[in-house]
Amino acid sequence: MEQQPSSSSVPTEFSPLAQQEPPKNMGDLSKSYDRATIFFTRWGAHILDHILLACFLLGLLSLGISIAKDANALYFFILAAIILCSYYVLLEGLTGYTIGKFTFRIIAVNAEGQPPGLWKSFIRSLIRLFEANAFLLGGLPAGISVLASDKRQRLGDLAANTYVVKVKDLNNVSKKQTTVLAVVFSSVAVLSIISMIFGIIDLASKTPTEEIFYSKDKKLQITAPSDWSKDSALHDEADIAISNRISEKYLLILSDAKQNLDSSFTLQDYADFVEANIEDSVENVSVDKPIRTVVNNQVAIQFNAKGEGDGVKIAYIVTVFETPTHFYQIMAWTEQKRFDSLKQELQKVSASFREVK
Known part of the structure; x- marks a missing residue:
């Protein structure tokens, strides 16, 4: 078998x-x-x-x-x-x-x-x-x-x-x-x-590096840490708009030509105008006493403001100054809970504004 x-x-x-x-x-x-x-x-x-x-x-x-x-x-x-x-x-x-x-x-x-x-x-x-x-x-x-x-x-x-x-x-x-x-x-x-x-x-x-951001016409510049990037979505009319959305830090520069304003318009008038705009657009706003500083080798007025937008508590550092032809406002902001840790950086970036010769 x-x-x-x-x-x-x-x-x-x-x-x-x-x-x-x-x-x-x-x-x-x-x-x-x-x-x-x-x-x-x-x-x-x-x-x-x-x-x-x-x-x-x-x-x-x-x-x-x-x-x-x-x-x-x-x-x-x-x-x-x-x-x-x-x-x-x-x-x-x-x-x-x-x-x-x-x-x-x-x-x-x-x-x-x-x-x-x-x-x-x-x-x-x-x-x-x-x-x-x-x-x-x-x-x-x-x-x-x-x-x-x-x-x-x-x-x-x-x-x-x-x-x-x-x-x-x-x-x-x-x-x-x-x-x-x-x-x-x-x-x-x-x-x-x-x-x-x-x-x-x-x-x-890693050693932090800095990057220069220019306006479209290359006449204005601002310097920020390399973790910032251009962010045109912040404001349609901004000369320069940059941000780091992960760290919730933002900055934009707006300008107004003096030829479009009354000849008697002063820097203080412009600061009051910017402050009034913030009070109109931000809820529960409070503004600190302004201080004098220097930007682009020009005397500038700077103040801090706090308020709410879309339910988010925001803190601003606003800087206004003038050149022979323009008034400028630099608005930097972040969440209020981050403000103390980012305040120095926002001030430094705001102060780095320069006109390109």
Whole structure:
């Protein structure tokens, strides 16, 4: 009689999770876990992933600042966003793991106990943006869902029909792939930490530089730190308009030709005119006593004002001065809560105004 080959001689398709034995019911397996235990395990994996991503982002931030003035900066940041979004979609979709999950020995699987695949992983990751976002309710919806759902699933799991289970409870997990992933994930974690270290060193060592901004006719200029940029959206008629919208600091220069004003119009009259405009356009405005300063080698009048615009509390530094042909107003502003820390910079930038000879 011809001998039949043993089952061990039949080749099996390589898979992250071998299927030599029938997989356990993932829903029942997930349901068997203690709520608090699986919650804190998933929470720990989530925190570790965020720490590593933050380290990576810090390194990218340093590189991004270095090339911010380059024409390819936009493409760089788009690439960075794609890499970050792919972290969860690709890793969980193809392996079931993130670095955090691998470290805490839990894995995302489909109903058959296999990695969920890219589509299910995309669904999980899309909903993660809302339910597990540290900046949106602190990830509270995901935690509540894991604790309250019958099978310990967050909202993304419910939508994608996936489960997070303990690796030790799965049948015949591939030791070879576990070793490979351990090496790869360890390398990625080390590179993220190195990226953070070099990012901190690079950011700390950067010497602030200054940039000169010109009016359209190149007759006026103002000097500001290099983190400022032109911002024509601030005012349609501004000679120069610059800002740093991330740091909420803004400045614009407006001019009025003397030939269009009464010949008796003085600098003090112009200062009163500018102050009246602010009082008309800003709610709950208060104006400090003006002081005398020097701008463009000319005597200038400067005053601080505070008020509200569109529900935002704003603080202004307003400087007015004259040349033989024009009156000028330099208006610099920021949020009131930032004013004390930015006041000196706003004053320095305002004082840097020059006419181009």
